[in-house]
Amino acid sequence: MSALLQQQVAATRAAAPVVAPLDADTRNALLLAMADAINNQQAMLLAANARDLQAATERGLSAAMIDRLALNPARLAALATSLREVAALPDPLGSRRPFSQPASGISVFKQRIPLGVILMIYEARPNVAVDAAALCLKSGNAVLLRGGSEARHSNAAIGILWQQVLAAQQLPAAAVTVLTECSHDDVNAMLQWDELIDLVIPRGGEKLIRSVAAHSRIPVIRHYKGVCHLFVDASANPSMAIDLLIDGKCSRPAVCNALETLLVHASIAASWLPQAAAALRSRQVELRGCPRTCALLADCTLASDSDWSSEYLDKIISIKIVDDLDAAIRHIRQYGSQHSEVICTSEPANAEKFLHQVDASVVLVNASSRFNDGGELGLGAEIGIATTKLHAYGPMGLEALTAEKYVVLGHGEVRHPESRQR
Numbered sequence: 158m159s160a161l162l163q164q165q166v167a168a169t170r171a172a173a174p175v176v177a178p179l180d181a182d183t184r185n186a187l188l189l190a191m192a193d194a195i196n197n198q199q200a201m202l203l204a205a206n207a208r209d210l211q212a213a214t215e216r217g218l219s220a221a222m223i224d225r226l227a228l229n230p231a232r233l234a235a236l237a238t239s240l241r242e243v244a245a246l247p248d249p250l251g252s253r254r255p256f257s258q259p260a261s262g263i264s265v266f267k268q269r270i271p272l273g274v275i276l277m278i279y280e281a282r283p284n285v286a287v288d289a290a291a292l293c294l295k296s297g298n299a300v301l302l303r304g305g306s307e308a309r310h311s312n313a314a315i316g317i318l319w320q321q322v323l324a325a326q327q328l329p330a331a332a333v334t335v336l337t338e339c340s341h342d343d344v345n346a347m348l349q350w351d352e353l354i355d356l357v358i359p360r361g362g363e364k365l366i367r368s369v370a371a372h373s374r375i376p377v378i379r380h381y382k383g384v385c386h387l388f389v390d391a392s393a394n395p396s397m398a399i400d401l402l403i404d405g406k407c408s409r410p411a412v413c414n415a416l417e418t419l420l421v422h423a424s425i426a427a428s429w430l431p432q433a434a435a436a437l438r439s440r441q442v443e444l445r446g447c448p449r450t451c452a453l454l455a456d457c458t459l460a461s462d463s464d465w466s467s468e469y470l471d472k473i474i475s476i477k478i479v480d481d482l483d484a485a486i487r488h489i490r491q492y493g494s495q496h497s498e499v500i501c502t503s504e505p506a507n508a509e510k511f512l513h514q515v516d517a518s519v520v521l522v523n524a525s526s527r528f529n530d531g532g533e534l535g536l537g538a539e540i541g542i543a544t545t546k547l548h549a550y551g552p553m554g555l556e557a558l559t560a561e562k563y564v565v566l567g568h569g570e571v572r573h574p575e576s577r578q579r
Contacts (some may be wrong), residue, residue: 162343166301168331170274170353173299176332177271181248187322188291192240194318195287199233205314206283213307221411221470225281226308236287243291243537249555250297253564261572266564271297273355275558277540278303278344278369280361283311288538289358290319290333296558301354303336303344305361313337348373358541358553363468378553379545382468383413383496385526388485388511390502391422395429397523398501399436405499405526407440411470413542414497414529418465419476420485426478427453437474446476453478465492482507486514493517495544497529518544518551 176184195202206228213223249269256265275298279285286302293300304312316335323330339347348357351374358378359369370377387405389398405416421430426449434444434454444450445460457476464475465488479485489498499521500511508522519529529552531539536554543549549557 159338159343162336162339162347165331165334165336166347166350166353168329169299169301169334172329172332173271173273175329176294176299177273177297179297179328181250183326184248184295184297185244187294187326187328188240188244190322190325191287191291191318192237192244194322195233195237195240198314198318199230202233202311202314202318203228203230205310208310209283209308216307218307222281222307224409224411226283226311228283228311232284236284239288239532239538240291242532243295243555246295246537246555249295249559256563262570263565263567266566267561268564269556269559270562272558272560274299274301274353275540276301276303276347276354276357276375278357278359278361278365280305280365281307282360283308283315285360286312286315286319286335289540292538292540292553292555292558294332296555298558299332299334301334301336301347303339303347309337344369345372348375351375360541376548378541378543378549380413380496380542381544382494383415383542384417384466384468384492384494385414385497385499385529386418386420386485386489386493387416387499387501387526388420388479388482388489389422389425389429389433390482390500390504390507391424392504392507393422393425393429393501394503395425395432398429399433401499401501401523401525402433403436403440406437406442406474407472408525408527410472412527413468414526415470416474416499416526417467417469418488418492419474420488421450421476421478422482422485423449423478423480426450430454430476430478434476441472443473444476445473447478449478450476468494482510486511489515489517496542497521497526499524499526518542 213226253266253268256267258264275293277289290300312335319333320330323332354375357373357375359366363381366381430453444457445464446457451457451459460475495517497519498515498517502508512520531552531554539552542552
C-alpha cells in the first residue's frame, strides 16, 4: 500500500466535513465554475483524451470500449450542460420534513444529510469524473475517483480542473481526488477502509463489479449488467414497436440500457418480425434467434443458451417468439438483470400486468429502454444505476447520495416523568 494513496484518502476524509455544511449557492457555484472550465479548457482535455485513444487503439481495445472512452467537442459541451442542469436542481440537503408529533410533546422531523466520502471505481468513461463529482459536491459529499488505466490522461486532466475550481473557492482540493496511481491491490486494500469511506459505487463490466463486491467491507452499489428486453405484444402498434426496437438496440449499442433481447408474441411474429429483422439488418445488426425465429428468418443464427443472458454491448440481438405475456414475463424473470424492461402494447391491462409483475429498476410502457438514464428521468445526471435495492434502485441522482437523520425538537420533555423527582 503506497503512502501516497493513504495520504490521498485521508485528505479526502478530512475534506468531507468541510464540504458538508456548505450552503447551496457555494455548492452550485462550484458546478457552474467547472462547466466554464470545461468550455475554456477543451483543447487541454481533448489532447489528454487523444493520448488515451491512441493507447487504446494500440492495445486493441474493443470498439465499444473506445466509444465509451472518447471525448469530442459535442460530448464536452454536453458535460458542461449537465453540470449547469445539476446546479439548477433543488438542493437535496437541509430540507426538514415533519415526521410525527407524539403525545409526549416532542416534534419529530427528518432531515437530509450527506453520506460522507464516496469511492467511484469505473472503467473507460472519463465523463464519470465530471458527473460523479458534480453529484457528490451538490449533495455535500467528498469523492475519490479511481478510473481505469485506459482513461488515465483524461481523468487526470479533469481532476486538475476540479482542483482548480475548488481552490478558487478556498476549499480543500481533496474534496475531489482522482487516483491515478492506484493498482488493483491498492483498490482491494482501500475496500477495507470502512472507517474512511462510506459508500463504493463501481461502474463498468460485470467482472469489475463482482470483484469490488467480493472484496469490500464498505457498502457497494451493484449493477452487474444490463440484459434489457423489449416485449412486442399482440396488440402493439407495428411501427411504434420497430421505432422502440431500433432506438433501443441501435442508437448506442455499447451502453447498459441498450436492448439485448427481443420477445415477440407468437400471433404477430409471422407478419411483424420480418419487418423488424429488415430494419435491424439495414443497420448491420446480427440476429440470433430461437428455433421458431430461425424458421421465419433465413439469415438468423440459432441462439445458444448463453445468448439469453448475454449483455452484448454490440450490434447483436437475440430474438425469441413467446406464446403470450405470461411467457414473456417468465423469460424476463429467468434471464433479466433488473435493469430496463419494455413492453409495446395498446392493451392497458397488459401494460399494468407487465408493470406489476416485472422486477426491474425501470419498467417502461411504449417507451425506449434508452430512457433509463438519470438525465432523461429528470435527475440532471446520474452517478450510476443500481440493480440491487439497498439503498437505491435505478438511476442514482442527488437524493440517493444522501441519508436522512431524525431531528427532535422539544421543550424540556423527558421520557420518564419520575426522573423530574430526582
